[in-house]
Amino acid sequence: MQTLTPNTPELFQAKRRRFTCNTQTLNPTKPILAFPTKITNQEHLRNLENVLKKTTNHHENVSSHQNKSAPTTTLLGGLNLARIWPQMKAAVEEMSPKNLKKLQRLLSKSSEERSPKNKLGSKWRELHGSNNWVGLLDPLDENLRRELVRYGEFVQAAYHAFHSDPEGSPRDVALPDGSYKVTKSLYATSSVRLPKWIDDMAPDLKWMTKQTSWVGYVAVCDDATEIRRMGRREIVIALRGTATLLEWSENFRPNLVCMPEPKPEKSDPTRPKVECGFNSLYTTCSQHGTSLAGSLIEEIKRLVDLYAGEELSISVTGHSLGAAIALLAADDIATRVNYAPPVSVFSFGGPRVGNREFADRLDSKEVKVLRVVNSQDVVTKVPGIFSDNKNNQGQKSQGGIMEMVERNNPWAYSHVGAELRVDMKMSPYLKPNADVACCHDLEAYLHLVDGFLASNCPFRTNAKRSLRKLLDEQRPNVKALYTGKALMRLNRFVSDNGDVLPSPSSS
Numbered sequence: 052m053q054t055l056t057p058n059t060p061e062l063f064q065a066k067r068r069r070f071t072c073n074t075q076t077l078n079p080t081k082p083i084l085a086f087p088t089k090i091t092n093q094e095h096l097r098n099l100e101n102v103l104k105k106t107t108n109h110h111e112n113v114s115s116h117q118n119k120s121a122p123t124t125t126l127l128g129g130l131n132l133a134r135i136w137p138q139m140k141a142a143v144e145e146m147s148p149k150n151l152k153k154l155q156r157l158l159s160k161s162s163e164e165r166s167p168k169n170k171l172g173s174k175w176r177e178l179h180g181s182n183n184w185v186g187l188l189d190p191l192d193e194n195l196r197r198e199l200v201r202y203g204e205f206v207q208a209a210y211h212a213f214h215s216d217p218e219g220s221p222r223d224v225a226l227p228d229g230s231y232k233v234t235k236s237l238y239a240t241s242s243v244r245l246p247k248w249i250d251d252m253a254p255d256l257k258w259m260t261k262q263t264s265w266v267g268y269v270a271v272c273d274d275a276t277e278i279r280r281m282g283r284r285e286i287v288i289a290l291r292g293t294a295t296l297l298e299w300s301e302n303f304r305p306n307l308v309c310m311p312e313p314k315p316e317k318s319d320p321t322r323p324k325v326e327c328g329f330n331s332l333y334t335t336c337s338q339h340g341t342s343l344a345g346s347l348i349e350e351i352k353r354l355v356d357l358y359a360g361e362e363l364s365i366s367v368t369g370h371s372l373g374a375a376i377a378l379l380a381a382d383d384i385a386t387r388v389n390y391a392p393p394v395s396v397f398s399f400g401g402p403r404v405g406n407r408e409f410a411d412r413l414d415s416k417e418v419k420v421l422r423v424v425n426s427q428d429v430v431t432k433v434p435g436i437f438s439d440n441k442n443n444q445g446q447k448s449q450g451g452i453m454e455m456v457e458r459n460n461p462w463a464y465s466h467v468g469a470e471l472r473v474d475m476k477m478s479p480y481l482k483p484n485a486d487v488a489c490c491h492d493l494e495a496y497l498h499l500v501d502g503f504l505a506s507n508c509p510f511r512t513n514a515k516r517s518l519r520k521l522l523d524e525q526r527p528n529v530k531a532l533y534t535g536k537a538l539m540r541l542n543r544f545v546s547d548n549g550d551v552l553p554s555p556s557s558s
Contacts (some may be wrong), residue, residue: 241300292369307462348388
């Protein structure tokens with residue numbers, strides 16, 4: 052029996068020939084480059100353009116591109132580009148056909164995936180904060196996620212309605228949920244007076260200096276099927292953020308003022324206090340009507356009497372300035388409406404509103420508050436000097452001098468209620484160094500909420516909220532990989548096929 056001795060040099064030579072053959076099969080005309088990043092991204096963009104040319108069968112096209120790009124991935128892995136250029140691996144993965152398919156779904160009009168719309172009859176009180184949302188925030192409960200996005204869309208409807216007619220009263224509010232109907236428009240009046248010459252300088256922008264402006268609405272669920280699903284009839288109060296010059300002026304009146312009480316004692320430093328500007332917008336009467344507080348309480352009393360005997364809830368939601376006024380409205384409802392149903396506040400990007408005694412007052416009235424906060428949003432960190440709550444409570448128990456300073460300080464603010472903290476850096480689409488406006492943008496907030504799983508988990512891969520509006524409003528803050536020519540063409544393709552975006556609140 053003859054023993055064959057392998058020829059080691061020939062073996063290595065065979066392997067070398069096999070590698071050369073594969074390379075020629077992949078790219079017979081172009082030489083291998085040491086840094087093929089640009090070519091690879093262009094190839095992926097061409098793949099996406101090919102997908103756009105054949106819109107009738109997306110799944111087959113994407114599958115075909117995946118098969119074609121597999122050898123390229125093998126070649127890139129053989130070159131070990133991650134060691135030469137660490138960002139290369141992430142770039143190739145983000146622009147891979149698999150992720151382009153996902154991106155196309157998020158930008159498309161007719162996405163089949165929806166956020167859950169489960170029956171909430173047995174758990175609506177828990178989602179409404181009966182237990183202060185313990186165990187529901189981190190990780191985020193899927194039903195609570197959907198409810199938060201839904202409330203955010205109610206606020207977006209307020210923004211859209213106002214900008215459709217900033218000088219007057221919107222004739223129609225396009226609610227995100229057809230189960231609700233608007234019962235009352237809300238107006239806020241500023242106590243700040245500007246000189247007349249400002250209006251004369253810009254006559255086309257008189258709405259910016261109007262004393263009284265439309266700020267939101269009251270809506271009530273009027274669909275029997277939806278009432279059964281939610282387990283109660285819901286009253287929603289939605290309030291937009293700052294839009295006019297006078298509202299901006301009110302934002303910069305940070306001194307604390309005492310809230311009205313039956314028997315106030317001026318010398319008592321522990322009285323509940325709120326920001327002067329927010330309180331002004333909520334309580335100032337207009338020249339031709341009542342204040343925001345008066346009209347809101349009147350409408351809530353009417354609805355509570357109208358639906359007496361039914362299971363009711365009141366949800367107050369707002370963004371930015373609207374989040375601040377939402378707290379004042381919730382406190383007022385709990386104080387002045389007899390037999391008021393459970394009141395909860397769901398706010399986005401809200402500033403501090405009052406002192407610690409104001410927070411305690413809301414808590415004593417069983418007003419539940421859930422604040423959605425972006426870690427990069429500076430608005431949520433103002434006004435106020437002290438770091439508030441936990442540290443201040445420790446100082447209070449120690450009876451130190453800091454407590455006396457805090458109580459007598461006109462800028463000693465405290466946040467209210469529970470907090471859901473999201474982070475711009477967790478989004479795979481937004482730049483980690485996004486600008487201040489993007490960090491405070493409501494659509495960015497809803498994007499982050501829709502993708503939030505838990506504080507120690509990455510952005511969820513099955514996020515369902517469309518990216519089209521985010522791209523339209525925050526394109527400079529979206530990563531460059533998602534704003535190329537092919538993706539802009541995809542965005543135009545989606546726009547040509549309809550203006551209605553898929554909504555997480557849809558069934």
